[in-house]
Amino acid sequence: MPLSDDQPHTRTRLPVGEQPSSQVSARQPRPLRTLLTVLVVVTLLVVAISIANRGKADPGASGTAGRSADGATATAGAGPGPSGEQPVSTTTNGIAGGFPHTDQGAQSAAVNYAVAIGSADMFRTESRHTIVATIADPGAAAALQARLDQGFSPETAARFGVDAQGRPPKGQTFVSRTIPVGAKSSAYSEESVKVEVWCTGLFGLAGERSIRPVSEEWFTLTLNLRWTGTDWKLTDFSRVAGPAPVPPDQQAATSEEITGAVEQFGGFRYAR
Numbered sequence: 215m216p217l218s219d220d221q222p223h224t225r226t227r228l229p230v231g232e233q234p235s236s237q238v239s240a241r242q243p244r245p246l247r248t249l250l251t252v253l254v255v256v257t258l259l260v261v262a263i264s265i266a267n268r269g270k271a272d273p274g275a276s277g278t279a280g281r282s283a284d285g286a287t288a289t290a291g292a293g294p295g296p297s298g299e300q301p302v303s304t305t306t307n308g309i310a311g312g313f314p315h316t317d318q319g320a321q322s323a324a325v326n327y328a329v330a331i332g333s334a335d336m337f338r339t340e341s342r343h344t345i346v347a348t349i350a351d352p353g354a355a356a357a358l359q360a361r362l363d364q365g366f367s368p369e370t371a372a373r374f375g376v377d378a379q380g381r382p383p384k385g386q387t388f389v390s391r392t393i394p395v396g397a398k399s400s401a402y403s404e405e406s407v408k409v410e411v412w413c414t415g416l417f418g419l420a421g422e423r424s425i426r427p428v429s430e431e432w433f434t435l436t437l438n439l440r441w442t443g444t445d446w447k448l449t450d451f452s453r454v455a456g457p458a459p460v461p462p463d464q465q466a467a468t469s470e471e472i473t474g475a476v477e478q479f480g481g482f483r484y485a486r
Contacts, residue, residue, distance in 0.1 A: 301485035307348045310483045313446050317407065321397045322485040323446035324409035324437040329481065331435070331451065332392025332415055336366055337380030351440045351447035358448065375419045375426040386421030387473050389428045392435075394484055404441060406449075411435045412457070420472040428472050432458035 302322070304312035310326045313319040327349045335341035346359045368378040374390070375382060382388040395412045402408075413435060418428035434457070438450040467475070 301483060305483075307344050309345065309348050310485075311348070311445055315404070315441060315446075317399050317402045320402065320407040320439050320446045321399055321409050323439060324399075324435075325394045325397050325411050325484040327437060327448050328394055328411045328413060328435045329392050329484065332390065332413070334380060334388055334390040336362070337371055337374070337376055337388070337390065339363075339379065342366060349448045351442060351449045354440075354447075354449040358450070374417065375424075382419055382421075386419045386424055387476055389416050389418055389420055389472070389476050391416045391476075391481060406438065406440045407446070409437050409439060411437065420476060421469050424469060427466075427469070428476075430461075432456055 302310050302312045302314075304310070309330050310322075313323040330336075330345050330349060333345075335345060342362060343359065346355060346362060350358045371378055371380060374388070375386075376388050380388060392413050392415045395414060397409055397411045399407050399409045411434065413433055415431045415433065416428055417431060418424070418426045420428050432455070434454050436452045436454075437448055439446040440449050
């Protein structure tokens, strides 16, 4: 039965869970806004942690890194890291000189002297004598000169395919280069030092009809140096084969390519 308008009006409050949707508060949560807020907070935390950890040493790396004698860091198993003082700017007869009176200076001297001893200039009498006079200790120069003159005899030159003055056959280029790979010193003192220089070398004749193609060789030179008061100078040296790595599976260059490389790529002065 319908109720008349003059009857008293009453209001019934239902439990919250049973209230109609129209009575729920208008300020409902917005899932998208909440998700974005969480993502922003997480991103800021990640950035803050990354900045805080930047520059810190890896605690697990203490057993996987080492230091060379001069403080250079190297990965374990890789040997001393690249290091050294600035290369010297003084040269005499094209050979670096004026090395620091330090262990590193001695190593740099030995490496540069190894390059000179292994150069094609050693096959020519005049240039060989100039090299010895430049790198040798004055007290040992005569003995070194006699030894090297014997070592670079006409018979030795013939085995390399050149004449007694290091001249190759017409149309061919004689290649003799020593490339240092690394160096280490022992028995260092302010007066003398022994330096071992691990090297690879290129030797042979480049050009058409060459019977001695340019090939690679690995060897170690041991150089004894003495401090003369102004520089490190050579007193003696020896050479042994290796250590040689496994040769790569790589196609050899043509004689034209080798000739072009030798004529276009210059050597270096070295410092450690």
